[in-house]
Amino acid sequence: SGDFARDLGPYWFKNGESQWFHAYNRNKKSLTLDLRCDEGRGVFLDILKTADVVVSNLRGDVPEKLGLTFEHLKATNPKIVCAHLSAYGREGPRASWPGFDYLMQAETGYFSLTGDPDHEPTRFGLSVVDQMTGLALAYAALCGVTRARASGEGGDLDVSLFDVALSNLGYPAMWYLNNGYVQKRLARSAHPSLTPCQLYKTADGWIYLMCNKEKFWPALVNAIDHPEWADDPRFKTFKERFDARSEIQDMLDTALSAKTTAEWLIDFAGTVPASPIMDVGEAMENPFVKDEGRLQDIELEGHGTYRYLRPPVQAEVPAPANPAPKLGEHTDDLLGDIGYDADRLEALRKGKVI
Structure with a gap:
């Protein structure tokens, strides 16, 4: 019967093949x-x-x-x-x-x-x-x-x-093994060492900021019209900002609530590391995904065309775009490549070897 994932739902193509299986087995041979x-x-x-x-x-x-x-x-x-x-x-x-x-x-x-x-x-x-x-x-x-x-x-x-x-x-293991410190979950998906690096409130939801280099703190506070925070002695260094995490959270929540997430992303583009919070559907509809060639169409016999994600590695020669194989689809081809003729293949098939 092959890989159990061939029968894994809950979504199937028109020909009855599992979409889950196709997600992980494109461009393979069976x-x-x-x-x-x-x-x-x-x-x-x-x-x-x-x-x-x-x-x-x-x-x-x-x-x-x-x-x-x-x-x-x-x-x-x-x-x-x-x-x-x-x-x-x-x-x-x-x-x-x-x-x-x-x-x-x-x-x-x-x-x-x-x-x-x-x-x-x-x-x-x-x-x-x-x-x-x-x-x-x-x-x-x-x-x-x-x-x-x-x-x-x-x-x-x-x-x-x-x-x-x-x-x-990685570092949570290092911290425990050498200092006995047990890292726990942090509110708002915050970074355990750096601030600002977490979720913050905007006028219509949330935004994630990740100011993980010193230069991004002044870039952020200037973009949100609070340049005075750049030279505030409470926030001058990574350590001082980390010690003031709670205070900075309140300050940024207030400042960022003045605009929507989309508006802030326009203001921050290319200068302040920031991201919207999207669900999977929104991620697939993101223009940076759809308009930049990150999706590809694959032809599947008995179904037509389906769409999936392009491989993340780009090279001069484009990656193939073949659907996941049917069970045993390439048996004859692969064994033919090593010299098995039609009679040998038929005998193996009759004996249920292949």
Whole structure:
């Protein structure tokens, strides 16, 4: 049946395919193969001969059982890089544990850092650990390939959801480990070290200011017609402004309430780091998204055209714009590339190997 996400709703295209699945699997190819039988294992090893990387996204104890480690594969391809993504790693007491993004956020402190101080523990609005771990695995695999090409020897690389979540704690972890300080959630999504860097009230809602360089404080106070605050000894430095966070919040709330968020964004453009607060729909309708080519149209058989976000990396050669593949859509092409003819493919299909 393939990836469970193929059946994940609640939104579907006209041909019955999951929009959730398409969001994460565009421009990929799909091959079906039963690794549990000897013939399927043989096909896998044939593919392996010309491969650079084998990527697995499995429970930590499964790669060894399926023979996906370097020890199992090096005889076929000594340069192969085996990049393993798991919940808690392939070794240790949790190697056999299943695990998912929100569990990692909960256990590594993210729930205690996200949201309002008076609310219940809160996760990120997106599966940020999943996405960070995928990126970590990608650059780990590229590093592994670079090393293998230089040395002639591949190896195993391990990236776990838990380790990536933990490593991205950054300075809150540093503060606790060296000073015993436990960072908590701050009202208005404030920065724990800098002010002004939080939500402020405007005439019609909110605006986020992020004056994280000294030059932006005078730029801000001049833009809001309070130039006298630039030389006020209470607010001269980062430290003094941080100590006066509450007072500055009240002052800026009052000053910014004179205009709407949109009006302030015009005044601040290019001089004061500021952003409106948008929901997802507003973000997609943002002219900076729509008018600057950040959306792309993709043709999907049985549905027509659907729209999604352009890849964030821009290069001279445009990125392809292909929909997520149907299950096994490229099996014949990929196996044909390594010399399998039509008769061989038909035999494998009859034996339910592919």
